[in-house]
Structures are given as C-alpha cells and as structure tokens.
Amino acid sequence: MEHFRGSHSPVEPAIETRHADEFLEELRRVTEALPERINIDSESVEQGLAKLVLTVIEFIRRLLEKQALRRVESGNLTPEQVEALGLALMKLEAKLEELKTQFGLAEEDLNLNLGPLGRLI
Amino acid sequence: MNVYAYCLSQEADWSALEAVTGLAGERPFVLSYGEIVAVVSKPPDSPIAVTRENVLAHERVISHVFAQTTPLPFRFGGLLRSGELDRYVEANRDSLLGLLARVRGAVEMSVKIIHEHGSEEEDDAVGRTEPAEPEKVLGQGAMFLAAKQRESAESKLFEERAREIANWLKEQLAGIVKDSFLRLTPTRGMAVKAAYLVERPRLEEYRDRLKFVREQRPELLFLTSGPWPPYSFCDLIT
C-alpha cells in the first residue's frame, strides 16, 4: 500500500505549452467528434444488428476502395473503366452514409473488437 | 442500486472523500470487493451530460483518491446498474489486480505533439500522385478516385512521420518512464498523443529530460500535462 507522506491534498494536473492556439484547434476535435448521443438504454435490437452489418459493409467498402486505387495506379484500366469504378465507389460511400444516418450511427460506432486480433476497422 | 463509478483502487484512507462532492453534488462512497475497492456515488439522471461541471466533478473525486494512492480511473459517464459493477470486478479480478500493481506508485504524464504545417517536400510528394494529364476533363468518378489517391498518399506520409516522432520520443525517454501508451493521430496537425507512466520519485528527472528533449526538435510543437491518474493504462485487453 502506498501512502504518500506529506500533503494529501489533490494536485491539479498542470498544463504547459507555448502553442495554445494550435493545440486548442486540435483538441476541439475531441468534442466535435462526439456523436449526439450514445445511449445504451434506447439501443434496440435492430440498431445493434444494423451496427454489426454496417461495420462489415464498411470494412469491405474500404477494401474495395484500396483495391480500386491500386488498379487505377497500375494503369491497366481504360478511362471509362476508371470512371465507372469511381462512380460505383462514390455511390457506395454515399449509401453507407445514408444508412448510418438512418440508424443514428457515427463513424466511430462502426467497429468490432476482435480481442487479440485487434479491431476490425 | 445504480451507481456512478469514479475509480477502482486498493485500500486507502477514505476519510479524504468526506471533503469532496461528485456529480450532482452527491457524496462519493466506497464499495468493497476484498482487495479491490470501488469509489462510487448515487448517480445523476441518465444520460450523463458532458458539461464542464460534471467532467470536473468526475476528475475531482478521482484526484482526491489519487492524492494518496494511484487508482484505476473509470471513463467519464460510467453509470452502472445494480450488479453490473459486482460482476465486472469479479470477472476481471486478476487483470484488475495486475493493472493496479502496474500503476502503483506511478502517475500518468501526457505529451502531445503537433508537427508544423507540411514542408514543401511533403507537398511535392503528395503532388506526385496526381493524374499525369491535368488538362483532361475528368468525370465525377475519376475525380472521386483522384481525391482518394491524394488522401491515401497524404495519410501514408503523416503516418510515417507520426511513427518516426513516436519512436524518437520513446528513445529519448527510455529508462525514465515505466511504460508508455501512444495514440498515433496522423492528421495534418496532431502527430502523436503519448502517455507515460512515471514513478513519482522520478518525476523531476522526467520533467528535466523532457525539457531537454523538446529543445532538440524546434519544428515540433509540444503540449505537456500531468500528473494524471492513469487513464491510458486501463486497458484490460492486453
């Protein structure tokens, strides 16, 4: 058991920087990134299921995107193919955003903890 | 009984808690689970609002415990239904005892680093991935992909930079810190968010070293804070 001799009064963490403005800008993103409400009580079965499904779809979407970029960079596609690929991915991204909004999910809500394998996304 | 949870700890002198109030002005009290003790209070209404008042109340209760012993702090908003806390402690007893042992006698010190806005070199590197024929009018799909390519190249660059800074910092502080936890946040701005577990007697040494270290790289902007209770060292999944 560690008791610290001397003062038992709590110490406020001190904060020190020469660049308050830059850090303010960066740190504000912490709260901006928060979804409106994370409410475990009102989370219905449907929402839980939606989360699972959308997480998997989002994972696949990112894989597809990476793959598409590699193919485009490889130079083996015609301009028409590039255009078609781009449009398809664009629509997929938009659709996923729509679904997320419908179920009240934010980007950070979509993830699966696979234990020792880490997170899916 | 529902409770709002502040932290888990080992035995301490709980009279220190008589002086402090938690969320909604509620007095914190302890629930004992053998070697592990939970500091809780009667909860405010759900959901817990993220206000300055509530956040500071949360920190305040924990810092009263922290003055005597290093607890494992709960994340803000931990409203637990009856029995949830009991089950949690029992299910994770060994891991929790392990964590408590790890943080014993130590505090968390935070270092955040912003990299000055990109050099010309970087912008060139990103620019090189632009499509080779800018005069051509691109369709929506192709533009979408081009933007994604740029994003991806930028991302890689920032990630490399963040990793480099994180490794450099690690080397500089090796031997002084007990443990570290890094969040790489490779955006154009914040490169690294680091948390270090520093034993209390070595705090002075740590601060001196850090002062020296930041002089070495003037292109990096530093924000340091602490001591904090070990929020970053509460990961049960190891």
Added chain:
Amino acid sequence: MTSEEWEDFGESELSLLETLDHVLSLGLVVAGEITISVANIELIFVGLNLLVGSTETVYQVLGKRARGLDPGETSPDISSD
C-alpha cells in the same frame, strides 16, 4: 491581471479540453458503451462561457489573444518555460 480576475476564469479552455481528452477517451469501461449526452458543437462555446462566467469576460479573453498574449499567462496552473 489580478488574482481575483483569474479566479473568475477558473481553468482555461485548454485545460478543460485536455481533461476531456482523458476522461472521455480513456479509462475503465464496464459495458461496451457509456451513456452520455452532449450539447454538440455548442459545448465548447457554452463551455467557454461557463468557464469565464459572462460574455464580457469572454471578450476579455479573446481580446488578450488578439494582443498576442497567452490568456493563461498569469495562471498558476499553466507554467511556461
């Protein structure tokens, strides 16, 4: 700036944000999620208002920033090296 003026300010916005970054993102979690509600974007500005107590003092702080002064210059919590 007198010490009484400083007491009205309490901690700076930066200090609150640093605290938020710790208590909201890290720490022990019992269930997979936590029930919180946020006033959304308003939080920071409302927060700043709460921090300084009135609109006048908000402008005072902003005024300090405009003059290139660190609003936390005389704070006992923020040390500069």
